Amino acid sequence: MKKIENRAVKSVRRVAPLFMTSMLAACIGIIGDDAGTDGPGGPDAGTQSCDGGVQVGTRGMRRLTPLQFQNTMRELLGLDDFVAGFSDRELLITETGVRQLRADAEYAITRIDAWKPGLVPCDIYGAEDDACVDGTIEALGARALRRPISEEDRVWLREVYQSARTGNDFSAGMEALIGTLLQSSSFVYLPEFGLPVDGHDAVRKLTDHEVANRLSYFLWDSMPDDALLAAAEAGELSSLEGVRAQAERMALDPRAEAKLQSVVYGWLEIDGTIIHEPIEALSRDEALYPEFDAQLVEDMKTELRAFVRRALFEDGSFEELLTSREAYVNKSLADLYGVENGPADDATWTWVTLDAERYSGLLTRAAFMTVQASRMAQSPIRRGVWVYEQAFCSELGTPPPNANDVPVDGQHDGEQLTVREEVEIITAGDGCSSCHSIINPIGYAFEHYDAIGRWQENEVSSGLPIDSAGALKGTDVDGDVADAVALSARLADSGRAKDCFAERWFVQALGAAPSKEDSCSVAQAELGFAERGDLTDLFVAIAVSDAFRYLATPD
Amino acid sequence: MRTVKKHSNRRAFLRGMAGSVLLLPLLEYTHGESWAADGTHLRFITGFSHGGTISNQTGAGKDAGNGAHHGVDLWRPSDPSSSVLQLGPIHQPLKPWEQKLTLFESIDNRTGKAQGSYAGGHRYCNSTALTAADIVYEGSQTEQNARSSAPSIDQVISAHLAGTQSASLPHATFRVGSTAYGSPYYRGAKDRINGFDDPLEAFNFIFDGVSTGEPTPEELRRKAVRQSTLDGLADDYRRLRQRISNSDRQVIDAHLDHLSALENQLNVQVACTPPENVPSNPSGLRERADLLADILVATIRCGLTDVANIQIGDVDTPWTTHAGASGMGVGHSFGHMARDIGPNGPKADKYQAWMDQALENRQWRMEVFARVIAGLDDPNFLEGGNTILDNSLMLMTSEFSAASKHSSYNQPILLAGSAGKQVQTGRYVNYNQHAVNDPNTTQYASNESLHNLFVSILGLYGMDVPHFGSNDAAHTGPLPNFLG
Structure with missing residues (x-):
């Protein structure tokens, strides 16, 4: 583990964080515009001094995501198999969400016999035990509320117990008490x-317990563990060193890898978006892709997980993520990647090195190429959009109403074209070309990978020769690229791509995109990541940033 | 606590429509009258079919069908020259209720048109199709973040009816399939309602506490626990509310409102034998849709709510005859494909496959709505001599006319029922000014918008408002010739 140095950042351009720019204008403006290549924020980005003390943006109060809620219930109660019904992702919680919270709490109580010992120090269905009420408030209460119990809390929870107990048995009071804690604010x-x-008062420093919560939901998507809570209770999270020590510890925990995998899955859109299904639900033309089935999809996901673990979690780097040729394969995947002398069967997995002329890093792997494709063929448009928007954090904006997302298969006006040729025709109009002059050349670099990520010299869907000559425009690494291997190398060298990746983690840390007031924090973290590309370093740098440890009061 | 006895009829409920087998072994109904038998109880229901319909609307005109687009409108009546409604192809599943329907043509979503960088993004139109309200954003001003600034018409009616009619739930909203571009239902600004998509969860939540008679000791105990828990949570959330910023208060206020809704449900004792054996994991979309439609009907028949919604996502129908024939999955891409299948389009060879598949898909959606209508129009459940449908208004609509063009002109608007015989049904009304002389004209001009439709509908429920929604309407007031 490397220590992060606190390098001074005197001033930074104002970041236009993820998803914050108005995009149609940006898409048009960036073409051939040198100012637009400065990075996120484009030509209008100003500068912000970092010498003026703590600077931090305002953010709304966060609610646990469904995954965080489920993980928290599991961690708190020790119910490793708890499956939450809570699924609400709306900004304002819905009535269904509130009902789901109640149902989850009531279900958890039915399994109280399997809870971690000590949370509820008695049998709630046994004899009345007044001491157990207080014991539960102190033990379960402090853990569930994720902060010290106050006297006001004790009175409040005592009243809840007593209210339900009146006219009912002991267990009724205890169920109400516990249920209230598990649905509390x-x-x-x-x-x-x-x-x-x-x-x-304008800028406030988070309390130790608030820092503990931020750390645990940032790195684990779950509640603080005992060690983190102990550090909070000991006042250790008030100092940079204390936060650093916990962040370094937590970054090595398996829960951090689970979080990493989850974020990368989301980044690559493996679990689907509004325009395509999750990889498990995709279908492929049986004649063109006879080997594509549910098992192959599972194999692709296994490989992706192993690759991400090795490239990012086990002493890897951002560059490694984008350029590594190492692949974890069984027989089916070895065949798909054209590996000679690979495993003899699908039950046998091994690391191999893929052909340097054909494969380079994450973006050339089967899982990613498959989700960015259609039933019949590869999709240069979707692949190009992904790279521009998700790898460079440059938004293209809302497609115009005449945009047509019908998958391109090369069949056009009775002619059989390549996918590339048809894309050129259908995106040539005035309303299309401003964005597609950026999108298409990026996507064309991936033309050698068919709809399941197999290398194709001639297009599987048309039989016609592949042309993978592409180009990057509107980035900090503009220029022609021969194929996806060259494009991946360019991405690995891109400062903007690294900044984009780092900002993605700021979103995870803060629960929202960083604002311009967070620029200095973001720049500080990006600086170290740009130099070394080490993800653990990035986690720690974010955790010790002002944006992470302070809050701004909105009113 | 007030007790409301509510009844339904098992055999009638199980009969379903067209002799199909309902998969929900439901309700032991005690007699053949629905619970609000005096006939003064009004309901409002919506059926929202995402992804538009099969339309030739292109914006301020209609496609003639000699270019790249198919140029066909299958939502229209079979005889658009007649004011007597003769249902067209998409609506054939609703044929048995033709005389209880009213089809309005040429009503625009003027708010949807006015939003964003062009007229008709999915989220802009979903956020305005039932609200006619201005857009606000959750975060940056991109379509992704577009939300309504005001409640949808169903929630406005729900709030109004709550003052005059008793129901334990403000609304029951259901969702069939994924609604990727957002739900059209809003409780308030940015406060979107998605609805239940799991029939068992819907049943468990909606029929929670509903019993056949007096509550058992165990039910009373559970109620006491829940009441104390709700009281404790209300105290907790109110205390937090006092400490947080104004912007965060909206978040906690929504939570408190929902806790209040749960408390209301807890304190209205409803006697109505609830459905039984609702399957936990329906195997397919069709079964799921049927179950949700049946639960919607049961919810209204039991008097649990007066407002219900069912939205159907822009989903595939793999069981239909022509599914897959075009090579496209039904959904967003399939909708857009209509642009290319005309006689001069690049995908002209797929015209017939597209039309067949699209029609079957849209007819299935009408079958789901027909299932709701059939349940409400059952003559075994009369109230004041009317069926429940007669005392209801069901609005069936979408966010677009032609999804391929993202057109929010000429919204598909079909009404069922008459809100207590206030609306003369069996009619077809076209507000296209160019259609006076030629009902099949491709010219288009209308002064009517959703604002006017919603003012008209609110009037049926006793809300005499001059205007509803944003300032984008051509004129205030109700639609001309709305009541007939």
Whole structure:
């Protein structure tokens, strides 16, 4: 583990963080515009001094995501198989979401016998035990609320117990008490109040427990563990060193890898978007892709997980992620990648080195190429859009109403064309070309990978020769590229791509895109990541940033 | 606590439409009248079919069908020259209720048109199709973040009816399939309602606490636990509310409102034998849709709510005869493909496959709505001499006319029922000014928009408002000739 150095960042251009620019204009403006290649924010980005003390943007109160809620229930109660019904992702919780929270709490109580010992120090269905009420408030309460129990909390929870107990048995009171904790505002949301800094209220420093919560949901998507809570209770998270130590510890935990895998899956759109299904639900033309089945999809996902683990979690780097030729394959995947002397069967997995002329890093792997394709053929448009928007954090904006997302298969006006040729025709109009002059040349670099990520010299769907000559425009690494191997190398060298990747993790850390007031924090973290591309370093740099440890009071 | 006895009829419910087998072994109904037997109880229902319809609307005109587009409108009546409604191809599953329907043509979503960089993004139109309200954004001003700034018409009616009619739930909203571009239902600004997509979850939540008679001791105990829990949560969330910023208060206010809704449900004792044996994991979309439609009907028949919604995503129908024939999955891409299948389009060879598949898909959606209508129009459940459908209004619509063009002109608007015989049904009304002399004209001009439709509908429920929604309407007030 490398230590992050605190390098001074005197001033930064203002970031236009992920998904924050108005995009149709940006798409048009970036073409041939040198100012637009400065990075996220484009030509209008100003500069922000980093010498003026703590700078941090305002953010709304966060609610646990469904995954975080499920993980928290599991961690808190020790129910490793708990499957939450809570699925609400709306900004404002829905009535269904509130009902789901109640149902989940009530279900968890039915399994109280399997909970971690000590949370509820008695049999709630046994004899009345007044001490157990207080014991539960202290033990379960402090863990569920993820902060110290106050006297006001004790009175409140005592009243809940007593209200249900009146006219009913002991267990009724205990069920109400426990159910209230598991649906309480501190359990479901992440309220943060901080403490004034030097008597000033506009920017507040998070309390130790608030930092602990931020760390655990950033790195684990779950609640703090005992060690983190102990550090918070000991006041260790008030210092940079204390936060750094916990972040370094947590980054090595398997829960951090689970988070990493989850974020990369989302980044690559493996679990689907509004325009394509999750990889498990995709279908392929049986005549063109007879080997494509559910098992091959599972194999692709296995390889992706192993690759991400090795490239990012086990002493890897951003460059490694984009350029490594190492692949974890069984027989089916070895065949798909054209590996000679690979495993003899699908039950046998091994690491191999793929052909340097054909494969380079994450973006040339089967899982990613498959989700960015259609039933019949590869999709240069979707692949190009992904690289531009997701790897460079440059948005293209909303497609115009005449945009047509019908998959391109090369059959056009009775002629059999290559996919590339048809894409050229259908995106040549005035309303299309401004964005597609960026999108298409990026996507063409991936033309050698068919709809399941197999290398194709001649297009599987048309039989016609592949042309993978492409280009990058509107980036910091513009220029022609011969194919995806060259494009991946260019991406690995791109400062903007690294900044984009780093900002993606800021979103995870803050629960929202960083704002311009967070620019100095973002720039500080990006600086180290740009130099070494080490993900653990990035995690720690984010955790010790002002944006992470402070909050701004909106009113 | 007030107790409301509500009844339904098992045999009638199980009969379903067209002799199909309902998969929900439901309700032991006690007699042949629905619970609100005096006939003064009004309901409002919506059926929202995502992804538009089969339309030739292109914006301020209609495609003639001699270019790249198919140029056909299968939502229209079979005889658009007649004011007597004669249902067209898409609506054939609704034929048995033709005389209880009203089809309005040439009503625009003027708010949807006015939003964004062009007229008709999915999220802009989904957010305005039932609200006619201005757009606000969750975060940056991109279509992805577009939300309504105001409640949808169903929620406005729900809030109004809550003051005059008793129901334990403000609404029951259901969702069939993925609605990738967002739900059209809003409780308030940015407060979107998606609805239940799992029949068992829907049943468990909606029929929670519904019993055949007096509550058992165990039910009373559970109610006490829940009441204390809700009280404790309300205290907790109110305390938090006092400490947070104004912007965060909207978040906690929504949570408190929903806790209040749960408390209301807890304190309205409904006697109506609930459905039984709802399957936990329906095997397919069709079965799921049928179950949700049946639960919707049961919810209304039991008097649990007066407002219900069912939305159907822009989904594939793999069981239909022509599914896959075009090489496209039904859905967003399939809708767009209509642009290319005309006689001069690049995919002209796929015209027939597209039309067949699209028609079957849209007819299936009408079958789902027909299932709701059949349940409400059952003559065994009369109230004041009317069926429940007669005392209801069901609005069937979409966010677009032609999805291929993202056109929010000429929204598909079909009404079922008459809200207590207030609306003369069996009619077809076309507001296209050019259609006076030629009902099949491809010219288009209309002064009517969703604003006017919603003002008209609100009037049926006793809300005499001059205007509803944004300032984008051509004129205030109700639609001309709305009541007939």
